[in-house]
Amino acid sequence: MKPRQRAWVFLVAMGGLAAFYLWGLTGLPGFGNYPGPYGDIINRIAVGQTNATGVVSAVNFEYRGFDTVGEEFILFVAAAGVATVLRHLRGEREHAARDEAVGRDVPPTSEAVRMTALILTGPTVVMGWYLASHAQTSPSGGFQGGVVLATAFVLVYLSGRYLAFERISPVDITDAVEAVGAGSFAAIGLSAVGLGLAYLTNFLPLGTVPGAVSSSGTIALISFFVGVEVGAAFILIVSELLEQTLLIRQGSQ
Amino acid sequence: MQVFPFIVVAWILGVGLYGIVTSRHLVHQIICLIIVQSSTYVLLLGVGYVTGAVAPYFFDIPEHTPAVDPVVQALALTDVVVEAAVTALLLAFAVQAHKRFGTLDPQELVQLKG
Numbered sequence: 001m002k003p004r005q006r007a008w009v010f011l012v013a014m015g016g017l018a019a020f021y022l023w024g025l026t027g028l029p030g031f032g033n034y035p036g037p038y039g040d041i042i043n044r045i046a047v048g049q050t051n052a053t054g055v056v057s058a059v060n061f062e063y064r065g066f067d068t069v070g071e072e073f074i075l076f077v078a079a080a081g082v083a084t085v086l087r088h089l090r091g092e093r094e095h096a097a098r099d100e101a102v103g104r105d106v107p108p109t110s111e112a113v114r115m116t117a118l119i120l121t122g123p124t125v126v127m128g129w130y131l132a133s134h135a136q137t138s139p140s141g142g143f144q145g146g147v148v149l150a151t152a153f154v155l156v157y158l159s160g161r162y163l164a165f166e167r168i169s170p171v172d173i174t175d176a177v178e179a180v181g182a183g184s185f186a187a188i189g190l191s192a193v194g195l196g197l198a199y200l201t202n203f204l205p206l207g208t209v210p211g212a213v214s215s216s217g218t219i220a221l222i223s224f225f226v227g228v229e230v231g232a233a234f235i236l237i238v239s240e241l242l243e244q245t246l247l248i249r250q251g252s253q
Numbered sequence: 254m255q256v257f258p259f260i261v262v263a264w265i266l267g268v269g270l271y272g273i274v275t276s277r278h279l280v281h282q283i284i285c286l287i288i289v290q291s292s293t294y295v296l297l298l299g300v301g302y303v304t305g306a307v308a309p310y311f312f313d314i315p316e317h318t319p320a321v322d323p324v325v326q327a328l329a330l331t332d333v334v335v336e337a338a339v340t341a342l343l344l345a346f347a348v349q350a351h352k353r354f355g356t357l358d359p360q361e362l363v364q365l366k367g
Contacts, residue, residue, distance in 0.1 A: 003275075003360075010274045014267065021263055031255035032304030039301060039309075039322025046323075047311050055309035055320070059327040071331050078338030085345040089352075137312050143334055211312045230334075237341045244348050 050136075051206040052216035057135035061219045061226075065200040068222075069185055072229055076182045079233040086240045109158070117159035124152040132227025136216035142223040146230025153235050157242065165242070169235045178236060181229025188218055188225070258299035265292035279347040279357040283340060290336045294329050301325035 029035045042063065043055055052058040060068050132145025157165035189200040197203055200218070207215030214220070265288060272285030301322030307314060309323035351357050 006274060010271070014270065017266075017270075018263070021266075025256065025259055028259070028300065031258050031299055032302050034301055034303045034322050036322075039320075039324050042323055043309055043320045044317060047316050053310060053312040055311070055323040056326045056330070059323050060330060064324075064327060067331070071334055074335055075338045078342050081342050082345045085342070085349055139308065139310055141330075143330060147337075234337075241341075241344065241348070 047210050050202065050216050050219060051208075051210045051212075052136040052219050053211040054134075054136055054138055054141070056139070057141050057219060057223060058216070060141065061135065061222045062200075062202055065189070065222070068226075069189065069200070072182055072185055072226055075230060075233050076178065079178065079236045082237050082240050086244055114159050117155040121152050121155045121159065124148060124155060128152060128227070128231065132224055132231075133220065134213065135223030136220045137211050137213060142226025142228075143230050145223075145227040146232075147234055149227065149231035150234030150238065154238055157238075165239065169239060171236070171239065174232050174235050174239070178229055178232035181225050181227075181232060184225040185222055185229070188222055192218075258295060258302075262292045262296045262299065265289075265295060277358050277360065279350060279359055279362075280344070282359055283343045283347065286343070287336060287340060290332065293332055297325040297329045297332065 034040075042059060046055045046058045046063075047053055050058045050062055052062070128145050128147075128149030128151070130145070131140035131148055132142050135141035135145075153165065153169050156168055192201040192203045193199050195201075195203055202217040202219065204217035204221065206217045209215060269285050269287075269289030269292065272288065273282055276282035276285060301324070303319060303321050306319040306321045309320040309326065311318070311320075347357060350362060354362055356362065
């Protein structure tokens with residue numbers, strides 16, 4: 001298709017989309033006039049039911065827990081997919097381990113970047129665990145914590161070289177950690193079934209004080225394992241993409 | 254009726270789609286897709302917003318304070334995770350496409366397929 005034709009098809013399609021969007025807008029309540037009832041009901045009952053003061057986490061890991069299992073496995077499958085798409089193809093060999101862009105050398109990492117990354121690594125790990133273990137109390141949770149945790153590993157890559165990154169996150173171990181994280185979520189759900197309850201029922205003691213770190217039963221536990229899974233998944237994805245810089249590209253210039 | 258947030262949604266969606274259609278580089282195209290998806294965050298959060306309400310976290314405020322809808326916020330979180338997964342996969346495909354065809358221009362990739 002020529003760019004001109006493409007532009008026309010795009011314009012016509014955008015016209016249709018705009019019409020549908022405007023039509024949809026007329027049926028929406030105005031901004032700020034949320035009609036409910038689901039959000040209002042959950043806001044009213046969630047703290048009393050789960051002892052979790054973070055209602056978004058309560059929704060994610062309790063009321064909508066079954067959805068979140070699926071969501072977590074989307075990420076799990078994506079990490080596996082990246083590993084599959086970027087597997088060693090026939091004719092690809094590994095270089096010496098150094099960063100490389102096609103046709104030009106990469107300038108050495110500046111001391112400023114190295115130092116900043118080094119200083120930030122420790123606090124980033126602490127921040128990641130803090131987020132992953134406080135889903136029940138404040139705006140955080142396993143997904144956010146896991147990503148921050150993976151960032152710490154990327155900082156190691158920035159501060160040192162690829163080899164250090166590879167040494168602290170060997171693919172086999174990261175794979176296993178990811179599987180444990182994802183499997184534990186599913187296993188917590190199955191434990192409830194083993195106790196004669198519905199899948200993912202919150203069967204652990206809820207604690208007595210809403211907002212305590214030890215409260216909210218399975219919400220806190222699931223969030224922690226989600227953090228483990230998400231962190232490992234992102235480390236895997238990043239290391240798979242970085243590994244590509246080491247491969248000889250065959251059949252291209 | 255306050256519609257400004259929904260105009261922002263339409264703008265982000267339109268800009269992203271325009272970028273996808275006119276893109277000459279796969280990585281640029283993937284970023285445009287991320288932008289398209291960002292419009293859904295604004296839409297979700299806009300739908301659940303309650304004027305004058307607080308975030309649905311009752312750690313240091315009394316229970317039953319009017320709060321915005323937590324369900325759409327949880328959905329936005331799901332949205333972000335799925336976007337990250339999709340982006341990672343697409344970037345991997347871009348790497349392989351470059352290896353295989355030696356170009357990252359989507360329009361040339363179509364021509365190579367013949």
